[in-house]
Amino acid sequence: MKVLVVDDSKLARLTLIKxxxxxxxxxxxxxxxxxxxAVEVFQAESPRVVFLDLTMPVMDGFExxxxxxxxxxxxxxxVVSADIQTQAQERVLALGAKLMVPKPINADKMLGVxxxxxx
Amino acid sequence: xxxxxxxxxxVFDSLENGTLVVDEECVVWSWNKxxxxxxxxxxxxxxxxxxxxxxxxxxxxxxxRKIRTTLRLNTPTFYDASLSNRFIQIPxxxxxxxxxxxxxLQVTIAPYIPAEKKVMISIHDISxxxxxxxxxxxxxxxIALLNSELQQDKQIINANLMIxxxxxxxxxxxxxxxxxxxxxxxxxxxxxxxxxxxxxxxAGSDDFEQMKEVLRNKHRWSGEVEIITKNNDxxxxxxxxxxxxxxxxxxxxxxxxxxxxxxxxRIEMLSVTDPLTKxxxxxxFDDVCRxxxxxxxxxxxxxxxxxxxxxxxxxxxxxxYGHQAGDSVLIEVSDILSQTVRTGDxxxxxxxxxxVVLTPDVDSGKVLYAAEKLRRAIExxxxxxxxxxxxxxxxTVFVEGDTQESMLHRSDQALYRAKEKGRNRVESxxx
Amino acid sequence: MESTEFxxxxxDVLRELMNIAMGNATASIADLLQAFGTMHIPxxxxxxxxxLKSYIEEAVxxxxxxxxxxxxxxxxxxxEFVFVMTNESAANLGxxxxxxDVPSDAxxxxxxxxxxxxxxxxxxxxxxxxxxxxxxxxxxxTEIISGNNLISQEETLNYHRIIIVSTVMEFQSHKxxxxxxxxxxxxxxxxxxxxxDQKLEELYA
Numbered sequence: 001m002k003v004l005v006v007d008d009s010k011l012a013r014l015t016l017i018k019x020x021x022x023x024x025x026x027x028x029x030x031x032x033x034x035x036x037x038a039v040e041v042f043q044a045e046s047p048r049v050v051f052l053d054l055t056m057p058v059m060d061g062f063e064x065x066x067x068x069x070x071x072x073x074x075x076x077x078x079v080v081s082a083d084i085q086t087q088a089q090e091r092v093l094a095l096g097a098k099l100m101v102p103k104p105i106n107a108d109k110m111l112g113v114x115x116x117x118x119x
Numbered sequence: 120x121x122x123x124x125x126x127x128x129x130v131f132d133s134l135e136n137g138t139l140v141v142d143e144e145c146v147v148w149s150w151n152k153x154x155x156x157x158x159x160x161x162x163x164x165x166x167x168x169x170x171x172x173x174x175x176x177x178x179x180x181x182x183x184r185k186i187r188t189t190l191r192l193n194t195p196t197f198y199d200a201s202l203s204n205r206f207i208q209i210p211x212x213x214x215x216x217x218x219x220x221x222x223x224l225q226v227t228i229a230p231y232i233p234a235e236k237k238v239m240i241s242i243h244d245i246s247x248x249x250x251x252x253x254x255x256x257x258x259x260x261x262i263a264l265l266n267s268e269l270q271q272d273k274q275i276i277n278a279n280l281m282i283x284x285x286x287x288x289x290x291x292x293x294x295x296x297x298x299x300x301x302x303x304x305x306x307x308x309x310x311x312x313x314x315x316x317x318x319x320x321x322a323g324s325d326d327f328e329q330m331k332e333v334l335r336n337k338h339r340w341s342g343e344v345e346i347i348t349k350n351n352d353x354x355x356x357x358x359x360x361x362x363x364x365x366x367x368x369x370x371x372x373x374x375x376x377x378x379x380x381x382x383x384x385r386i387e388m389l390s391v392t393d394p395l396t397k398x399x400x401x402x403x404f405d406d407v408c409r410x411x412x413x414x415x416x417x418x419x420x421x422x423x424x425x426x427x428x429x430x431x432x433x434x435x436x437x438x439x440y441g442h443q444a445g446d447s448v449l450i451e452v453s454d455i456l457s458q459t460v461r462t463g464d465x466x467x468x469x470x471x472x473x474x475v476v477l478t479p480d481v482d483s484g485k486v487l488y489a490a491e492k493l494r495r496a497i498e499x500x501x502x503x504x505x506x507x508x509x510x511x512x513x514x515t516v517f518v519e520g521d522t523q524e525s526m527l528h529r530s531d532q533a534l535y536r537a538k539e540k541g542r543n544r545v546e547s548x549x550x
Numbered sequence: 551m552e553s554t555e556f557x558x559x560x561x562d563v564l565r566e567l568m569n570i571a572m573g574n575a576t577a578s579i580a581d582l583l584q585a586f587g588t589m590h591i592p593x594x595x596x597x598x599x600x601x602l603k604s605y606i607e608e609a610v611x612x613x614x615x616x617x618x619x620x621x622x623x624x625x626x627x628x629x630e631f632v633f634v635m636t637n638e639s640a641a642n643l644g645x646x647x648x649x650x651d652v653p654s655d656a657x658x659x660x661x662x663x664x665x666x667x668x669x670x671x672x673x674x675x676x677x678x679x680x681x682x683x684x685x686x687x688x689x690x691x692t693e694i695i696s697g698n699n700l701i702s703q704e705e706t707l708n709y710h711r712i713i714i715v716s717t718v719m720e721f722q723s724h725k726x727x728x729x730x731x732x733x734x735x736x737x738x739x740x741x742x743x744x745x746x747d748q749k750l751e752e753l754y755a
Contacts, residue, residue, distance in 0.1 A: 008591070009566035010559065014753055055569060055589045082573025085587040103570045104680070181648070181660060184582075188664070192578065194671035197689045199663040205656060225689055 004030045004046040006038040006064065007080070008056040016051055016080065019110040035059030039067045046072065049117055052097070054081040054088065062095065069096035076117055080105055091119065123232075136223075137209070137242030143186055145170045145179060148237060152319050157222075159513065174207045181205070189238050200245060211246055230284045256308035264471055281356075281377040287370045289314045298377065303349035317346045319451040330360070337362050339368060339416035343380060355384040393468040395446060396453035404467035404475055408523050409479060417517055424486030425528045426476040427513045428456070428493065433472035436505060444505050447473075451502045452510070459496045462491070483516050483549050490514045490545045497544065509543035518550055556713075556743060561594050563746045568592040568715050568732075571676035576719065578672050579665065583646060585721045590716040594689050602712050602733070603701055609716065610698035617658070618700055619666040621690035623674050626683040626741055629713075629734030631670040631690075632700065635662060636728075641724045657729050659692055666690055669719065669730060677732075681745040711739055 003020065005093055007013045010033075030045055032038035034061040042050065050068065054061035061079060068075050079092045082103040089100045099116060101109050121244045131138040131151035140149035146169050150162040160173060166347045172180055183196025185196045198206055200223070209222040231239040276282070281298040285291050294309045302317070318327070333340040341359045348354060357378040362370045391403035399407070411423050429438075430452060437445040449472065456474060460466050465477040476484050476493070490512045517525055529548045537546035571590055573648070576587040597605065610616060615637040615664060622630055640662050644653030647661040678685045717734040734742060 009562055009569065011563045011566045011753070018753065025558075053593055055592055079692075081588045082570040084573050084577045085580045085586055087580070103573065178648075181664075184647075185664065185667075188582075188668055192668065192671050192675070194675055195687055196667045196671075197663060199659050200689055201691055205660055227689060 001027050001049070002030060002045055003027045004032060004038065004041055004045070004047040004050045006032045006035070006050065006056070006061070007053040008033050010055075012053065012080075012105075016105050018108075019105055019107050020051075020114075023110060023114050031067060035061060035064030035067075039066050040069075042068050042075070043071055048076065050075060050077045052077050052079050054079060054083050054092070062091065063099055065092060065095045078113055078117070126511040130214050134241075137240075137244075140237055141170060141186070141240060143183065143190070143236040145182060145186075149239075154242075158207070170207070170499055177207060185228050185237075186238050189230050190236055191235050193230050193233060195227050195229040197228070198224070206240075206242070209242075209244075211244075213246070216250060218250050218253055219246050268408050281379070283309070283314060283374045283375045283377075285314050285375070285423050287372060289373065292372070301348070301379065302346075314373075318344055330409075334360060334362055334373065336369075337364055337368070343384075346377070347495045354379060354381045354486050356380060390538060396449055398453050398457070398474070399465065399467040401467060401469055404465065404469070404477070405523070407465045407467075407477060411479060412517070412521070412523060419482060420482045421517075422482065422517045424476075424478040424481050424483075424489070424514060424516045425526050426478065426486065426490045426493070426532050427469065427527075428474040428476070428497075428510050429513075429534055429538070430472035430497075431509045431511055431538075433508075436508070438479075440505055448502055448505055451500060452497055452508065455496045455500050456493060464489070479501045481516065483547070486514055486516055487545060487547060490547075494543065494545055511542045512545040513520070513537060513544060514547035516549055556596055556739075558745050559750060560743060563687075563749055564713075564715065564742075565594050567590050567677055567680045568673075568717065570680065571673040572717055572719075572730075574676045575669050575672040578668050578723070580717065582665070582668065583721055583724055583726065585723050588720045588722060590718045590720065592715060596739075597712050597714055599701070599712065602714060605714055605716075606700050606731070607698050609731075610700065611636060611670060612698045614638075615694055615696050616698070617662045617692055618695050619662055619690050619692040621670050622688040622752060623676065623685050625685040626690070627678055627681060627685065627734070627745060628738055629732060631666075631734065632731040633662075633666040633669055634700070634729040634731070635665075637694075639726050639728060646724055646726070662692055663690055665728075666692075671694070673730070673732070681749065682744075683745060697724065711736060713739055713742065727752050 001024065003024075005013050005020075007016070013031055013033075017031075020027060020029075030041050030047055032041050034056045037071050038050070038052065039059070041047075052061050052065060056064075061081065065077055065079070068077060073096065075096075077097045079097045079100040080103055081088065081100065084102045092100050099113055101113055127140075128149055128151065134151060134153060137154045137157065138151045139147060139154060139314040141147055144441075146167065147165050148167070150160070150165050152261075154160070155162055165173055170177070189196045199328070206224055206226045208223055209224070211219055211222045221269060222244045223536070225243040229239050229241065231237045252309050263439050277295045277297065277298050279294055281301055282295045283298055284293040291309045291312050291314055294306055296303075298308065299306055302397070330340050330342065339359065339361045341357075344356055345353050346356050357380045358375060360373055360375045363372045363374065365371045391406075392398055393400045408425075417423065430448065433445065436448055449468075453466075453468065453474070456466055456476070460476055461478070463479060469475045478489055481489070482503045494510060494512055499507065500508065502508060506545050511534055513530040513532065513536070515533060517526060533546040533548045536548075537544050540546065558670040569589075572589060576589055580587050595601070614673060617635045617640040619633045620630055621633075622628070640658050641653060643665060644658035644661040646649065647738070648657040649663065650657065653661070666674070667690065670690070674685055676688070713732075713734050717730050718727060719730060
């Protein structure tokens with residue numbers, strides 16, 4: 001299973017990958033540090049699941065999400081963001097995100113996410 | 120009231136600041152002793168009542184918002200301490216200053232029993248601090264005002280007053296714009312140069328030495344000096360030079376302030392000058408004569424002489440050639456007399472065709488010689504359209520006990536004698 | 551001195567923690583203002599006094615009056631929280647919070663204090679919570695400053711190293727925005743580094 005982790009923070013990516021691996025040790029992890037790179041990797045690798053940050057340089061998560069959904073409307077994108085405003089949540093869900101999880105990610109949150117995804 | 124709050128009230132009462140507990144609706148649940156004393160409101164009367172009943176002027180929308188924030192974030196919130204009270208007003212009784220009639224409060228709203236939506240509000244009186252701040256601000260304002268006034272004054276001085284600053288060696292360190300403009304120099308050209316180069320006076324002259332002496336003694340010197348501008352114009356300056364001394368009494372700098380008195384000098388000159396001949400007038404002659412009489416060191420061998428000169432047959436010149444020719448005779452005679460007298464002699468027009476000369480530092484022989492020289496000079500003169508003229512001379516010298524009148528009287532008599540004896544000659548009466 | 555050096559990992563951790571903290575703060579303010587705030591990437595740098603001065607000069611407009619609120623916080627990790635709002639933003643905030651067309655100076659000041667309160671407590675609390683430490687807040691004070699001269703001129707004010715954490719709070723629909731600076735110095739930097747090291751150890755354990 002290919003999983004794309006998009007975040008400009010190395011710490012955020014590491015935390016996420018570490019918690020993910022606890023439940024899915026076999027997952028093949030792809031990483032991207034901004035929206036633009038993420039869209040390229042998404043196009044080339046067609047990951048099953050994308051964990052996407054919102055506040056990033058070059059291209060932010062909102063735009064990356066929109067492009068990914070355009071490339072593959074069935075993509076399972078989980079937005080993991082520090083932006084916990086209700087309006088931000090409504091917006092990403094409207095754009096086609098499967099879920100939105102507030103940062104920082106931890107084991108409980110990860111379990112909740114994985115239970116709602118299709119592998 | 121619950122047990123816990125009662126226990127806490129004992130603690131609150133011992134605090135040296137105001138402490139109250141309110142809920143989200145601003146109902147009061149605790150009111151400590153400090154508040155009782157300073158507000159005059161008993162705890163019994165306010166507890167379980169809404170704060171608004173006692174303090175209707177407080178902005179409750181803002182207060183409730185702060186309380187909600189405190190409870191939601193579980194963190195203290197604050198009122199701004201720098202502005203006029205927005206919380207309850209507590210009277211202040213300071214008499215020696217009337218800056219604040221109500222306490223300036225530092226108000227902190229802290230979570231107390233979040234489950235019951237209760238917060239604790241603590242009030243600290245920071246009036247003294249605030250007073251200091253206000254006083255400081257007031258002083259700062261005054262200083263700023265003074266500074267701007269000073270700045271303005273400085274600009275006015277810079278633009279209008281001619282001031283030069285020098286170091287202790289009279290080397291220029293600064294000059295006002297007015298000085299630079301007037302003398303036609305840039306500041307750069309002036310700085311580092313010597314101040315004395317502007318003075319028309321000889322560096323060795325008496326006046327210059329006298330000025331240097333005064334300054335050397337750390338006194339202020341003032342006087343009129345002639346100064347040369349960049350265009351080599353001579354200007355008269357009323358000057359004040361002040362030395363500045365350091366704490367050890369050593370001169371550290373000089374400030375010279377100049378005031379252009381060229382016009383005044385010109386007027387002064389006009390007032391002592393005969394307009395036709397440009398010689399000194401009678402008034403100036405009187406002044407100089409008075410000055411000479413005041414000097415007490417005259418002796419027989421070292422005295423001063425008085426010569427009266429009267430142009431012969433001047434009425435005839437006027438009648439024959441007209442007044443203009445008469446004037447030109449007076450001008451020509453004046454010129455030749457000016458050229459012929461010694462430096463230091465004072466020549467003036469007495470009136471009509473009469474001239475007078477004061478000759479200091481002579482004896483009777485020397486004054487006669489001087490008169491004879493003048494007589495000959497006039498005799499040699501060739502005046503256009505008129506031809507030759509001559510003059511008669513009456514001479515005397517100062518003797519002990521003389522006044523201006525007595526001297527004039529003698530020389531007048533001598534002149535009369537010269538006229539009697541056929542004119543164009545020198546006669547003298549010495550005592 | 552080597553132990554006080556910050557690696558790019560340290561800076562990354564700080565930036566991410568700040569991002570999370572700012573997310574909470576933005577949500578709180580969004581609640582207060584009933585509006586949606588745009589989040590910006592936090593800026594983190596280590597600098598000296600001159601560096602801080604020039605950073606502030608670039609970040610804060612020089613041709614306006616600004617409301618500058620400063621709040622100290624203390625504890626294992628202590629420092630100064632500075633929030634800068636232009637006159638216009640502050641007036642808009644006062645207008646919104648006090649629901650009056652032309653808010654008085656006192657309204658504006660109080661609104662600014664209130665906003666800063668929420669910002670500082672949310673950001674610093676969240677930041678210190680992530681770093682497993684506690685913090686004490688001191689009463690804030692606000693002054694109106696012309697231009698961007700936010701730093702005192704005293705000569706003694708010469709810290710060798712300062713950590714500048716800054717970001718922008720922006721609510722476009724209300725035309726309210728402000729610049730946030732979290733400043734900490736010398737000894738605190740060492741402690742901050744230790745806290746981050748613990749965090750990194752947990753992660754790589």
